[in-house]
Amino acid sequence: xxxxxxxxxxxxxxxxxxxxxxxxxxxxxxxxxxxxxxxxxxxxxxxxxxxxxxxxxxxxxxxxxxxxxxxxxxxxxxxxxxxxxxxxxxxxxxxxxxxxxxxxxxxxxxxxxxxxxxxxxxxxxxxxxxxxxxxxxxxxxxxxxxxxxxxxxxxxxxxxxxxxxxxxxxxxxxxxxxxxxxxxxxxxxxxxxxxxxxxxxxxxxxxxxxxxxxxxxxxxxxxxxxxxxxxxxxxxxxxxxxxxxxxxxxxxxxxxxxxxxxxxxxxxxxxxxxxxxxxxxxxxxxxxxxxxxxxxxxxxxxxxxxxxxxxxxxxxxxxxxxxxxxxxxxxxxxxxxxxxxxxxxxxxxxxxxxxxxxxxxxxxxxxxxxxxxxxxxxxxxxxxxxxxxxxxxxxxxxxxxxxxxxxxxxxxxxxxxxxxxxxxxxxxxxxxxxxxxxxxxxxxxxxxxxxxxxxxxxxxxxxxxxxxxxxxxxxxxxxxxxxxxxxxxxxxxxxxxxxxxxxxxxxxxxxxxxxxxxxxxxxxxxxxxxxxxxxxxxxxxxxxxxxxxxxxxxxxxxxxxxxxxxxxxxxxxxxxxxxxxxxxxxxxxxxxxxxxxx
Numbered sequence: 001x002x003x004x005x006x007x008x009x010x011x012x013x014x015x016x017x018x019x020x021x022x023x024x025x026x027x028x029x030x031x032x033x034x035x036x037x038x039x040x041x042x043x044x045x046x047x048x049x050x051x052x053x054x055x056x057x058x059x060x061x062x063x064x065x066x067x068x069x070x071x072x073x074x075x076x077x078x079x080x081x082x083x084x085x086x087x088x089x090x091x092x093x094x095x096x097x098x099x100x101x102x103x104x105x106x107x108x109x110x111x112x113x114x115x116x117x118x119x120x121x122x123x124x125x126x127x128x129x130x131x132x133x134x135x136x137x138x139x140x141x142x143x144x145x146x147x148x149x150x151x152x153x154x155x156x157x158x159x160x161x162x163x164x165x166x167x168x169x170x171x172x173x174x175x176x177x178x179x180x181x182x183x184x185x186x187x188x189x190x191x192x193x194x195x196x197x198x199x200x201x202x203x204x205x206x207x208x209x210x211x212x213x214x215x216x217x218x219x220x221x222x223x224x225x226x227x228x229x230x231x232x233x234x235x236x237x238x239x240x241x242x243x244x245x246x247x248x249x250x251x252x253x254x255x256x257x258x259x260x261x262x263x264x265x266x267x268x269x270x271x272x273x274x275x276x277x278x279x280x281x282x283x284x285x286x287x288x289x290x291x292x293x294x295x296x297x298x299x300x301x302x303x304x305x306x307x308x309x310x311x312x313x314x315x316x317x318x319x320x321x322x323x324x325x326x327x328x329x330x331x332x333x334x335x336x337x338x339x340x341x342x343x344x345x346x347x348x349x350x351x352x353x354x355x356x357x358x359x360x361x362x363x364x365x366x367x368x369x370x371x372x373x374x375x376x377x378x379x380x381x382x383x384x385x386x387x388x389x390x391x392x393x394x395x396x397x398x399x400x401x402x403x404x405x406x407x408x409x410x411x412x413x414x415x416x417x418x419x420x421x422x423x424x425x426x427x428x429x430x431x432x433x434x435x436x437x438x439x440x441x442x443x444x445x446x447x448x449x450x451x452x453x454x455x456x457x458x459x460x461x462x463x464x465x466x467x468x469x470x471x472x473x474x475x476x477x478x479x480x481x482x483x484x485x486x487x488x489x490x491x492x493x494x495x496x497x498x499x500x501x502x503x504x505x506x507x508x509x510x511x512x513x514x515x516x517x518x519x520x521x522x523x524x525x526x527x528x529x530x531x532x533x534x535x536x537x538x539x540x541x542x543x544x545x546x547x548x549x550x551x552x553x554x555x556x557x558x559x560x561x562x563x564x565x566x567x568x569x570x571x572x573x574x575x576x577x578x579x580x581x582x583x584x585x586x587x588x589x590x591x592x593x594x595x596x597x598x
Contacts, residue, residue, distance in 0.1 A: 030221075034167025034214050037160045040140075044156030061101040064325060068318070071108020081113040081212065081244060085266065089259040090359040093350045095366050100329050102262045107269060107318050107325075110241070114311040116213045117237075120220050121303035136162030167217070195278060198232045202239020212244035216310070220303050230302040234281070237310050242274040259350070261332040268328065273317030280316075287312055344417045346370075349429045360429075361444050367426055368448050368570060369502065374418035375455040376495060379559070381409040382462040383488045384473060390496050400488045404481075406470050411463045419459060423452045451569040458562035462491075465555040468548045479540045483528060483549050487556040490524050493517075494563045501571040514564055521560040528553050 061067045075084050085106065092102045136158045143155025206215045216237060223233045245267045277284060288309045289299075297304045321328070347370050353363035380387040384407045389399045430445050465487070472480045494517060532549055535541040541549070 030167045031214060031218060032167070033163050034217060037163025037165075037167055040156050040160030040163055044153045044158075044160055061097060061105065064100060064104045064322070067101045067104025068108040068322075071105035071110075072112040073108075074105075075109040075112025076115045081109040084109040084112075087356065089262055090353060090356050091362075092258045092262055093348075093353050093359070093363070095348065096359065096362050099258055099261055099265075099333065100325060102258075103265045103269075103325055103329060106262065106266045107321065110269065110273070111311070111314045111318060113213060113244075114307070114314055117216050117220060117307040117310045118304075120217050121224075121307045133162040133165035136165070194232060195235045195238075195281060198235035199239035199242070199274070199278065202236035202241075203243035204239075205236075206240045206243025207246045212240040215240040215243070220306060223306060224303050230305070233302070233306050234285070234309055237306060238274050238277045238313070241277075241310075241314065242270050245270045257336055261329075261336045264332055264336060265328060269317060269321055272321060273313060276316055276320060277313040284309060284313060344374075344421050346422060346425045346429075349425055351432075354429070354432055361448075364426055364430065364445055364448050365570070367422065367429075368452055371419055371422045371426070371452055371455055372498070372502065372566070372570070374422070375459055376499065378409070378411060378414050378418065378459055379462045379491065379563075380495060381407045382411055382459070382466050383469065383491055385488065385492055390492055391499055396489055396492050396496065400485050400492060403488075404474055406473055411459070411466065415456075415459050415463075419456060423456065426452060447569050451566045454562040454566040454569075458559045458566070461555045461559045461562065465552050465559065468552050472545075472548075477541070477545070479531075479535045480545060480549070483531065483535075484552070486524065486528055487552060490521065490556060491559055491563075493520070494560055498563060498567050498571070501567060514567055517560075517564055521557065521564070525553060525557045 056070075060070045071084060074087075075081050078084065088097065088102050088105045088109075091097045092099065097105075140155045140157070140159030140162055143151045144159060146152060146155065202215060202219075205218070206212045219228070219233050219236045219240070222228045223230065228236070245263070249263045249267065288305050291308050291312070292299070292301075292305050297308070346367055348363045348366040350363070353359045376390075377387045380390055384405065385399060385403050386407070389403075427449065430449060469484055469488075472484045475481050475484075497517060529550070532541065532546050532553070536543065536546045
């Protein structure tokens with residue numbers, strides 16, 4: 001309701017302004033065109049996030065200085081700290097980034113966004129910028145209508161830049177025309193009251209436009225037309241810097257606790273930076289004059305001096321906050337706690353993770369591992385082995401022979417609560433992913449969905465195996481016990497291998513090592529069939545027992561194949577080129593059979 005009232009108020013003000021003043025109309029149109037350019041620019045850069053951005057983030061955010069540099073460079077290139085904030089929150093929620101790295105990126109983004117003020121003040125106001133806008137719009141629209149993803153991306157970037165330039169031109173023209181009819185400087189205020197009032201106006205303008213960059217362009221064009229004083233422009237710039245945190249806060253609403261912590265860090269940084277700028281405003285003005293004189297900026301070139309001021313107080317904010325990053329992260333983790341979730345609730349499937357293909361894939365991967373953890377416990381208990389003993393590293397045969405009592409578990413209920421419900425959430429999440437199934441990531445999502453189905457198949461086969469296992473696990477017949485323990489050993493061996501692969505980075509030999517498990521499974525299955533036949537001939541097994549054991553031997557084989565199939569999808573290197581080579585080297589089923597026969 002509150003949002004609707006604010007929107008109604010803004011619409012009313014705009015209608016009134018458009019009605020009474022054509023100059024106001026040009027300024028408002030310039031702002032609208034500029035904001036549309038920002039949206040187009042963001043859309044263009046999103047086309048280049050599939051896979052490439054994930055690799056860049058992993059390689060350039062492993063230390064705080066690298067994270068800081070990534071924030072500076074990415075915001076300078078994309079000219080949108082808002083987009084960088086949304087990307088960071090999305091990757092953080094999906095587990096691709098740590099909180100400290102995310103904080104470093106946000107710090108750097110605040111400094112990177114100051115380059116926009118330099119471009120507008122140093123270039124946009126010095127030349128007829130609309131002349132550059134037209135060719136960009138022409139070629140941009142041409143590329144947008146192409147089918148190729150990257151051509152479309154380039155088209156949106158060009159069109160976005162064209163609209164940005166066109167918007168700046170109209171804002172500049174509007175303020176210069178305004179000067180002939182009304183002098184806005186008469187509404188200016190000096191001293192501390194003026195500083196706080198105009199800082200508040202800067203915050204409000206940025207919250208409404210959702211872009212500190214747009215607010216700064218508006219301030220610079222108004223200053224260039226002498227419609228606001230230099231002193232008030234500095235205050236507006238401080239307010240714009242604080243107001244930009246609203247984008248991160250809104251973006252964090254659909255994120256997990258990590259995203260909320262990052263938004264809080266963004267707010268703390270900008271509030272501290274803004275407070276420093278207000279308290280030290282006189283010192284900043286002196287510093288701006290000295291720096292301007294040193295780099296050759298004219299004393300009355302207030303637009304470039306505003307750009308210097310914007311850079312200096314953001315730089316001071318980084319210098320002041322960087323030593324306290326670890327303390328800030330620790331306090332945010334202490335104050336913003338994640339909602340405790342049970343094993344039957346999704347841990348990674350947040351709406352913010354669907355903003356980019358890479359984060360959608362990572363969220364599904366993490367949630368699939370969550371499903372695996374639950375399936376691991378169900379299958380282990382299904383064959384009457386305590387999951388903790390499998391993970392502890394004890395000798396497998398010792399574990400199995402000592403676990404000769406049936407563990408009580410309602411497998412159907414456990415499956416429904418801890419696996420089926422999560423798989424349903426994963427399928428729903430995948431259907432909500434807003435990118436084309438032609439994208440590379442869509443194929444990875446398909447295979448991970450297949451990996452979940454393999455876990456489900458393994459649980460269902462374990463349920464069938466358990467029916468007879470409950471009768472034969474403590475049978476007085478030594479041969480029956482030995483055959484069922486052999487099946488359990490095989491399943492536990494595979495579970496342990498998967499558990500060990502669960503929490504480590506796999507390497508190029510992962511796919512090849514699974515061949516050893518495949519050979520083990522086929523050898524065990526063949527040996528058990530031979531043993532059953534031998535025991536049956538010697539009268540050590542009844543025909544009824546032998547039939548049951550043969551059926552369960554088949555279930556054991558199916559369980560093993562499903563678990564290994566899951567591992568091939570989840571624990572093998574996901575680099576396409578490397579995986580293709582590995583698959584060429586890896587043994588195909590016919591080759592495995594040939595080795596067994598030798």
